[in-house]
Amino acid sequence: MEPNKKEPVDAIKLVKSLIDVIQASFATAWKAVLILGGVILVAYCYFESIVPEGLSLGDAFFLASAAFSFTCIAVIGVSFGVFAALWALKLLVLANDFRLKRRGQPPGSSLHPAVDNRSTVFMSFLVALPLAYLLIFVRDQAPDARMHETLMFFAAVGAITAILLLIVPATAQRSNHRLTVSVLAMAVFSILVATRPAILNLAMANLGxxxxxxxxxxxxxxxxxxxxxxxxxxxxxxxxxxxxxxxxxxxxxxxxxxxxxxxxxxxxxxxxxxxxxxxxxxxxxxxxxxxxxxxxxxxxxxxxxxxxxxxxx
Known part of the structure; x- marks a missing residue:
């Protein structure tokens, strides 16, 4: 046997290993969905002061739907807030760089290259206009809608997320992912308590x-x-x-x-x-x-x- 000759890859073993990984991933994801759905159900029942009766094993599908609906609303809303905050972050970065330039220092930071272009920043400004209008002039017609508070939550969380993830220092630094996630989690929890958005209500309304x-x-x-x-x-x-x-x-x-x-x-x-x-x-x-x-x-x-x-x- 030649020393540099590679042994042939067993295709059957490779396929079996991939199948095992996929099955394990689906099993983990299903458990995570059920846990998240259970947490959402308990939180909703707690805030509404209700005690559900007659739940069956078939309601596991309901828990999965609740988790999916809640996650979609949260991701879409926060992403909207992140995009609406880009133009303000760009102004903040330019103002900071101008201040450093007057002191004879190099630029301190910039936006992430994926979003740092004129068209994206301009579109962000256009998206922020209706959001600002809704926050300033529109008030809820229904007593339990809390749409104003929900928009405030999305805008605030989106702005903080954009600051932590989309502002890149000019000098390369070792990022501390645990610290970033911890700061973001504490900020989200604080804003959640302060605004009490109607994300749970929206998710349950989507499910009927x-x-x-x-x-x-x-x-x-x-x-x-x-x-x-x-x-x-x-x-x-x-x-x-x-x-x-x-x-x-x-x-x-x-x-x-x-x-x-x-x-x-x-x-x-x-x-x-x-x-x-x-x-x-x-x-x-x-x-x-x-x-x-x-x-x-x-x-x-x-x-x-x-x-x-x-x-x-």
């Missing part, structure tokens, strides 16, 4: 577990009677409207915060005169429906709005 602001929640006649009595006892004004030719009632003053998964539904009633006042009620899943769709017309007739107690409130 939560009704979105503006959607009509429909109740059976028996469930409506109970909810109207609870609203009256709580001193809240909630307007229910009887649907024509049916024995069901609908309202926009309620949010289904847990519906379609498990054995029970949870509904939060909002005072139409003061959205900050609300009460959480557990309801029979079969007695609650959500009217989904865009531009659905739904209005209460004046006579129904003034109906006797027990039928409207």
């Amino acid at each position: 577990v939560r009704s979105a602001p503006g959607q009509v929640v429909i109740f059976s006649d028996a469930e409506h009677t109970q909810l109207a009595a609870i609203a009256a006892a709580s001193g809240m004004k909630v307007q229910f409207c009887k649907l024509p030719t049916t024995d069901k009632w609908g309202t926009r003053d309620a949010r289904a915060v847990w519906h379609g998964v498990g054995g029970s539904s949870y509904v939060r009633l909002f005072d139409e005169t003061n959205g900050s006042r609300n009460v959480l009620v557990r309801a029979n899943r079969a007695d609650v429906e959500i009217l989904r769709g865009d531009r659905t017309g739904f209005s209460c007739a004046p006579t129904l709005a003034a109906a006797p107690a027990g039928k409207s409130s």
Whole structure:
């Protein structure tokens, strides 16, 4: 046997090793998804003060969907914030370099070459304009939407992420990845506590577990009677409207915060005169429906709005 001759590669062993790696990766990813989905479920239930009932093994798919939806919203939102902050970072780098130049020193830093071009910076400025408009002038119409706080979270986290990852020092330095990740994690947690964004609400609304602001929640006649009595006892004004030719009632003053998964539904009633006042009620899943769709017309007739107690409130 010649000393420099390489032994032939066993193709079958190579394929088997690749298959083992892929299977191990999928098994690890599935466990990570279930863990993340469980954490999201626990966090959502904690913030909404609900206790799901009747969950089955088949709801593992729901946990995976919750994790996927939450991750997509977070990644898209933060990426939007990063891109919107590029133009401001460019100005910051130019101002710092100008200051160093006046002192006779070399430039201190620059943007990452992948984003340091005029067209990207200009597009970043154009993207930042509607974001600034929404943050300054637009306010939430629904009491639990928290879209303003959510946009603030994306903008702040995006700016901090861009500062930590896209500003490159002029002199080569050994990067400390653990320190960068630690600083970013602490910043994200601090901003999360300060703004309390509605990412969980958005994820659950995408899955159909939560009704979105503006959607009509429909109740059976028996469930409506109970909810109207609870609203009256709580001193809240909630307007229910009887649907024509049916024995069901609908309202926009309620949010289904847990519906379609498990054995029970949870509904939060909002005072139409003061959205900050609300009460959480557990309801029979079969007695609650959500009217989904865009531009659905739904209005209460004046006579129904003034109906006797027990039928409207």
